[in-house]
Amino acid sequence: MKIAFLSLVTTFAAALSLQAQTTLRIRGSDTLGAKLVPQLAETFKKQGGKVSFDIAAEGSSTAFTNLASGTAEIGMSSRKVKADERTLCRSKGVSLTEFEVAWDMITVVVNKNNPVSDLSKKQLLQIFAGDIKDWSEVGGTPGPISLYTRNTSSGTYKDFIGLAMKGREYGKNSQKMAGNEQIAAEVGSNPNGIGYVGYAYSGAKGIKIVSIAGSSPNPAAVKSYPLSRPTFLYTNGEPTGTTKAFIDFCLSSAGDAIVSKAGFVPLSIAK
Amino acid sequence: MNSSPQPSRPPLRSVLLRSRKRTILGFDPQTLIKYFFGSNASVAIIVLVLIMVFLLREGIDFLPTYQRELQTYRRAGLEFCDIIDQPLQRNQALSSSLRQAVSASLETLSKSARDRRDAAFLLKRQVEDKTARPRESLTQALEKTPPAAEQIEVMRRELREASASAAKALSYPAFFSAAEREQLQREFAALTPEAADLPPLLQTLVAEFSAKDREARTKFAPLVQAQEEFEEATEPLQEVVDQIKAKALETKEKAVEFAVLETNRQRLLEAAATETDAKEKASLTKEAQESVSEAVNLEESIKEITGRTAELREQVEKYAVVIEKAAAVLPKDAGTGAARSLVNEVREDIPLHAREMRAAAATLEDWRWDKPVSIFSVIGAFFFGTQWITNSSWQDFFGFVPLLAGSLVIAAIAIVIATPVSVVAAIYTNQFASEREKEIIKPVIEFIQAIPSVVLGFIGISLVGNLIKDVSEWSWLQWVPGFPIQERLNMFNAGCLLAFMAVPTMFSLSEDALNNVPRAYIDASDALGATKLQTVFRVIVPAGISGILSAILLGLGRVVGETMVVLLVAGNRIAIPDFSSGIGVIFHPAHTLTGIIAQELGEVSRGSSHWQALFMVGIVLFAISLLVNWCARAVARRFEPHKA
Numbered sequence: 001m002k003i004a005f006l007s008l009v010t011t012f013a014a015a016l017s018l019q020a021q022t023t024l025r026i027r028g029s030d031t032l033g034a035k036l037v038p039q040l041a042e043t044f045k046k047q048g049g050k051v052s053f054d055i056a057a058e059g060s061s062t063a064f065t066n067l068a069s070g071t072a073e074i075g076m077s078s079r080k081v082k083a084d085e086r087t088l089c090r091s092k093g094v095s096l097t098e099f100e101v102a103w104d105m106i107t108v109v110v111n112k113n114n115p116v117s118d119l120s121k122k123q124l125l126q127i128f129a130g131d132i133k134d135w136s137e138v139g140g141t142p143g144p145i146s147l148y149t150r151n152t153s154s155g156t157y158k159d160f161i162g163l164a165m166k167g168r169e170y171g172k173n174s175q176k177m178a179g180n181e182q183i184a185a186e187v188g189s190n191p192n193g194i195g196y197v198g199y200a201y202s203g204a205k206g207i208k209i210v211s212i213a214g215s216s217p218n219p220a221a222v223k224s225y226p227l228s229r230p231t232f233l234y235t236n237g238e239p240t241g242t243t244k245a246f247i248d249f250c251l252s253s254a255g256d257a258i259v260s261k262a263g264f265v266p267l268s269i270a271k
Numbered sequence: 272m273n274s275s276p277q278p279s280r281p282p283l284r285s286v287l288l289r290s291r292k293r294t295i296l297g298f299d300p301q302t303l304i305k306y307f308f309g310s311n312a313s314v315a316i317i318v319l320v321l322i323m324v325f326l327l328r329e330g331i332d333f334l335p336t337y338q339r340e341l342q343t344y345r346r347a348g349l350e351f352c353d354i355i356d357q358p359l360q361r362n363q364a365l366s367s368s369l370r371q372a373v374s375a376s377l378e379t380l381s382k383s384a385r386d387r388r389d390a391a392f393l394l395k396r397q398v399e400d401k402t403a404r405p406r407e408s409l410t411q412a413l414e415k416t417p418p419a420a421e422q423i424e425v426m427r428r429e430l431r432e433a434s435a436s437a438a439k440a441l442s443y444p445a446f447f448s449a450a451e452r453e454q455l456q457r458e459f460a461a462l463t464p465e466a467a468d469l470p471p472l473l474q475t476l477v478a479e480f481s482a483k484d485r486e487a488r489t490k491f492a493p494l495v496q497a498q499e500e501f502e503e504a505t506e507p508l509q510e511v512v513d514q515i516k517a518k519a520l521e522t523k524e525k526a527v528e529f530a531v532l533e534t535n536r537q538r539l540l541e542a543a544a545t546e547t548d549a550k551e552k553a554s555l556t557k558e559a560q561e562s563v564s565e566a567v568n569l570e571e572s573i574k575e576i577t578g579r580t581a582e583l584r585e586q587v588e589k590y591a592v593v594i595e596k597a598a599a600v601l602p603k604d605a606g607t608g609a610a611r612s613l614v615n616e617v618r619e620d621i622p623l624h625a626r627e628m629r630a631a632a633a634t635l636e637d638w639r640w641d642k643p644v645s646i647f648s649v650i651g652a653f654f655f656g657t658q659w660i661t662n663s664s665w666q667d668f669f670g671f672v673p674l675l676a677g678s679l680v681i682a683a684i685a686i687v688i689a690t691p692v693s694v695v696a697a698i699y700t701n702q703f704a705s706e707r708e709k710e711i712i713k714p715v716i717e718f719i720q721a722i723p724s725v726v727l728g729f730i731g732i733s734l735v736g737n738l739i740k741d742v743s744e745w746s747w748l749q750w751v752p753g754f755p756i757q758e759r760l761n762m763f764n765a766g767c768l769l770a771f772m773a774v775p776t777m778f779s780l781s782e783d784a785l786n787n788v789p790r791a792y793i794d795a796s797d798a799l800g801a802t803k804l805q806t807v808f809r810v811i812v813p814a815g816i817s818g819i820l821s822a823i824l825l826g827l828g829r830v831v832g833e834t835m836v837v838l839l840v841a842g843n844r845i846a847i848p849d850f851s852s853g854i855g856v857i858f859h860p861a862h863t864l865t866g867i868i869a870q871e872l873g874e875v876s877r878g879s880s881h882w883q884a885l886f887m888v889g890i891v892l893f894a895i896s897l898l899v900n901w902c903a904r905a906v907a908r909r910f911e912p913h914k915a
Binding site for chain 1: 363364366367370371374375378385389392393396528531532535538539541542546551555558660661662663664665732737740757758759760838842843844845846860862870871873875876877
């Protein structure tokens with residue numbers, strides 16, 4: 001009797017897990033989740049993966065909260081997992097496995113009509129920390145600088161502090177936008193705007209890329225660009241089944257092609 | 272006619288009485304129905320109480336948590352660093368003014384050269400943008416090995432043609448002479464992807480500018496030098512501060528890590544206790560055992576920090592002397608009027624800044640690392656704090672004032688716009704409109720309520736923002752304070768949309784209030800020979816004023832609680848609006864109480880101080896809404912006209 005009951009339960013659980021495997025829930029970074037991962041998912045489906053995707057991108061932190069609560073199979077993050085997030089997951093019985101998928105370059109953008117086309121590292125820091133308040137201080141047309149940053153849930157927000165600002169805070173005049181698209185739209189419409197976006201978004205209308213200390217974001221020289229960083233996918237334990245198939249696909253050469261098409265730098269070039 | 276009674280049918284009364292005799296579970300149906308209705312009404316009250324309990328449960332721990340954090344902030348010595356570091360920020364602001372003065376002065380000589388250079392680069396860029404496609408295919412073809420010579424030739428011709436037509440189509444600014452225009456056009460037409468050097472004329476323009484710039488720098492040498500000296504003056508002091516800061520941060524991180532590991536250990540042990548799988552249980556327990564670290568000796572590390580007080584004070588004194596000297600030699604002359612006034616401002620501000628730094632340095636001696644942080648100072652830090660800094664690598668601060676200020680200013684704008692519109696519309700509809708007009712006006716205004724606020728938010732971003740920005744650039748409107756505006760996402764934009772959202776509520780309630788004015792008042796007024804307008808303004812509106820006021824208050828409640836529109840449109844700048852710019856402040860961006868919850872709650876980890884702070888904001892928001900609603904009711908009761 002007991003055995004029968006147990007086997008019933010296991011069959012039921014297996015059926016449930018099968019059910020869950022047909023939908024891959026992916027949560028996390030907006031940088032990855034807005035373009036790259038949906039494109040990878042689309043191609044993966046076309047290749048015959050019998051799976052449906054459920055992707056939501058609201059910032060890297062959400063990757064770990066979702067993985068911990070079991071509401072996602074894969075987490076996308078534009079930064080490495082923090083120690084406290086790892087232990088939070090662990091205490092819920094989730095051990096994170098990390099996959100580097102691509103490199104991204106944080107691209108500093110200004111309005112197309114802004115004559116400034118290069119900033120030193122120090123100037124960049126001073127602008128985003130709110131020390132430099134006027135474009136005339138960096139050789140531009142006089143006018144107060146409008147500063148657009150991502151919001152605090154974004155991995156890019158935190159990465160930028162580490163990469164460009166030596167741990168200082170953003171200036172009080174900064175405006176926190178929900179995503180890359182919004183920053184691009186505001187900078188594109190405001191001649192005194194400056195902001196940063198993932199490299200994939202740097203081609204948006206009305207904006208132009210500013211080089212940092214003479215170095216422009218360039219996929220071939222990703223490691224020498226001061227604002228480049230790796231991006232990650234996280235899973236619960238060693239991936240299995242469809243999750244594994246999808247991750248393997250992301251890291252394959254077919255995946256690399258999509259990665260570079262989406263404006264990221266594939267590992268094969270970055271390495 | 273047969274009028275005999277029909278005894279076979281019982282009278283209605285007895286039927287009703289008979290049904291009462293039936294009972295369900297010992298209750299008769301009438302009581303049950305009464306309880307059913309009553310329970311439905313009480314569900315609303317219960318839910319409200321549950322919401323309050325939930326908010327309080329999550330939020331009330333905020334004060335002790337924040338107290339602990341501020342305690343760590345003090346004990347690890349971060350507060351000590353901020354005593355000097357905060358006033359030192361002023362140096363950056365003054366430097367910024369000086370840099371602007373320098374650049375404005377230099378511009379007097381170099382502006383035309385710079386404009387010419389920048390314009391030429393802009394034109395080049397336009398040509399390149401227009402010819403992006405042939406350029407790219409040519410670049411790709413050139414990279415191929417072996418290069419297909421014929422194909423490349425074709426592509427080159429295509430690019431040349433495209434460049435030539437693009438260069439021709441450009442509108443060249445007037446400060447290029449005819450010969451220059453021709454040369455530019457020629458050079459742009461000949462742009463190729465492999466040329467690394469700039470075209471000759473562009474090179475000349477660049478050289479022209481640098482020559483002019485050099486000339487300007489020698490002319491304003493004293494100013495340039497003073498600016499550089501002033502900026503460099505902070506370096507030795509900053510270096511010492513940075514060293515102490517690094518030490519303090521290290522201590523804090525260790526202390527925080529210890530606390531985190533400790534709670535993690537508890538968590539893991541708890542998880543292990545409930546785990547049924549033996550293997551998993553063993554691994555969790557093992558992990559818990561590993562998650563131990565040594566407690567930090569705060570007293571030792573703080574000694575290292577306070578031990579440098581004398582050095583720090585000495586550096587501050589040196590810094591103050593240097594900048595005072597710099598203020599004395601700051602030249603009176605600058606290139607333009609604006610630059611002169613900037614320099615004068617800086618000259619006046621430097622002694623103040625020096626005094627502030629000295630005063631700050633003097634308080635260092637009295638600073639005690641082990642002074643406890645009282646709960647009142649924590650409450651003060653939340654309700655009167657002017658900084659909302661989260662996800663910081665230095666210290667998180669949860670100050671409520673910037674968010675409250677944003678919410679209040681936006682609500683005020685919305686009410687100022689919505690009140691006249693909705694009240695006047697209500698008076699018209701109630702008193703002057705024909706039945707047919709009423710049939711159109713009322714449903715249309717009430718329909719506004721059906722528009723989802725996220726849709727309004729998109730309208731705000733894509734339409735209202737651009738509209739306000741364009742209007743603000745009209746030359747005959749420049750007398751309006753704050754024009755031309757810089758940000759299209761600002762408080763005024765959000766206020767307009769919220770006003771639009773509040774109009775239906777305010778209109779309907781005002782209209783009801785006017786409807787409730789007793790007929791006898793109007794008849795009496797008519798009988799006294801008053802005109803329609805006199806009746807409306809002397810009798811009906813005063814009699815209905817309580818309803819109108821409470822309508823406005825309820826509209827305010829709606830506006831304060833609205834989230835989506837302000838999140839999308841208000842611009843999300845977490846700073847107290849700069850009221851020094853007068854009424855123009857309404858065109859600045861701001862963040863709001865509702866917006867911050869929507870933006871940040873999704874990402875914080877449950878139970879952290881940030882999470883609790885957001886719940887605290889929620890509690891305050893809830894209290895504000897309750898207060899506004901209570902006021903509306905009180906007003907309605909206070910002025911209630913005596914029904915005739």
